[in-house]
Amino acid sequence: MIKVGIIGGAGYTAGELLRLLIDHPDVEICFVHSSSNAGNKITDVHCGLLGETDLTFTDELALDAIDLLFFCTAHGDTRKFLDSHQLPDELKVIDLSMDYRIKSNEHDFIYGLPELNRRNTCKSRYVANPGCFATCIELGLLPLAKEHLLKGDISVNAITGSTGAGVKPSATTHFSWRNNNISIYKPFEHQHVPEIMQSIKQLQPDFDGEIDFIPYRGDFPRGIFATIVVKCHLDIETIYKLYECYYERDSFTHVVPSQLNLKEVINTNKCLIHLEKHGDKLLITSIIDNLLKGASGQAVHNMNLLFGLEETVGLKLKPSAF
Numbered sequence: 001m002i003k004v005g006i007i008g009g010a011g012y013t014a015g016e017l018l019r020l021l022i023d024h025p026d027v028e029i030c031f032v033h034s035s036s037n038a039g040n041k042i043t044d045v046h047c048g049l050l051g052e053t054d055l056t057f058t059d060e061l062a063l064d065a066i067d068l069l070f071f072c073t074a075h076g077d078t079r080k081f082l083d084s085h086q087l088p089d090e091l092k093v094i095d096l097s098m099d100y101r102i103k104s105n106e107h108d109f110i111y112g113l114p115e116l117n118r119r120n121t122c123k124s125r126y127v128a129n130p131g132c133f134a135t136c137i138e139l140g141l142l143p144l145a146k147e148h149l150l151k152g153d154i155s156v157n158a159i160t161g162s163t164g165a166g167v168k169p170s171a172t173t174h175f176s177w178r179n180n181n182i183s184i185y186k187p188f189e190h191q192h193v194p195e196i197m198q199s200i201k202q203l204q205p206d207f208d209g210e211i212d213f214i215p216y217r218g219d220f221p222r223g224i225f226a227t228i229v230v231k232c233h234l235d236i237e238t239i240y241k242l243y244e245c246y247y248e249r250d251s252f253t254h255v256v257p258s259q260l261n262l263k264e265v266i267n268t269n270k271c272l273i274h275l276e277k278h279g280d281k282l283l284i285t286s287i288i289d290n291l292l293k294g295a296s297g298q299a300v301h302n303m304n305l306l307f308g309l310e311e312t313v314g315l316k317l318k319p320s321a322f
Helices: 012-022 077-084 114-122 132-146 193-203 236-246 292-306
Strands: 002-007 027-033 068-071 092-095 126-128 154-160 211-217 224-231 253-255 271-278 281-288
Touching: 002 012, 012 027, 012 292, 068 077, 068 292, 092 292, 114 132, 114 193, 114 292, 132 154, 132 193, 132 211, 132 224, 132 236, 132 271, 132 281, 132 292, 193 211, 236 253, 236 271, 281 292
Parallel strands: 002 027, 002 068, 068 092, 092 126, 154 211, 253 271
Antiparallel strands: 154 224, 224 281, 271 281
16 A cells, blocks of 8 residues: 655645545555645545544654655745655655656656656656646647647647635635626746646757746636647647557546537546647647646555556546536
8 A cells, every 4th residue: 555645734625635546446545735724524524534534634754654645835935845855765755746756866856747757757756747728738749749840839728717816815716806797817828838838848958949838717616728839730630649649648638529528528537639730730729627637646656666566446437417
């Protein structure tokens, strides 16, 4: 059994991670750390787990008793923790924050997008889980980057559910503001753009265009729906073959001929991709559940890779029929 601990146990990603790990046949949850909730039941915060677990939050860190530590912390907090604590030599780490996603000589984290870095993840000790927007957009672009087909600027519009903003209420997340509403935020300057660019250049180092990314806040709780427009001279049949070849060994990313709707991926660890050609422009639609494929589901996928398990274990989730 893989013995795991979670730091930052009260947020949405931690709740989803617990939901997956409780039913994972190869996992034992040893502790869920939350200083503000220490002593309270997990189900006092994550009500959807009622009847599933009797665990309580703790403010203690039994690092010597676990094999893997998940960080579901606010951005910046993982780095602070690792700078101030000495981890056991064999302890593995999966960080769901953005602290270590950008490659640097100052850390040993692997960027944990399995469709890009599966082999390196299997051999690593530290994994930086990708951002939700980044996951959705990168999966739409990687097959083109591998063939050095990305030329010029890339235009991206993507809309995300309210859970993407985290559990802490804010002026743009409460129901009365979000309901029947839509807005843009951080146009051209979203924090996930550098990791998207990093992944593109990993496969296509000569890419010199810009990523013109406009993020939207959506009137729904979970999911990301992204549309990407690039110039491409290839015919649509060739493009489909290229994408199908790239993802033929991937368990969760699928290229489909029909137009997509977001409910096809909600509550799953899937990414679905649809392709259309309009003149010399290629329209790529990519959709994921931001809390699963964009966060906790991908983290469990990375855990399976780290410990040599079949990568779909604990992740065979199905969307609702409605």
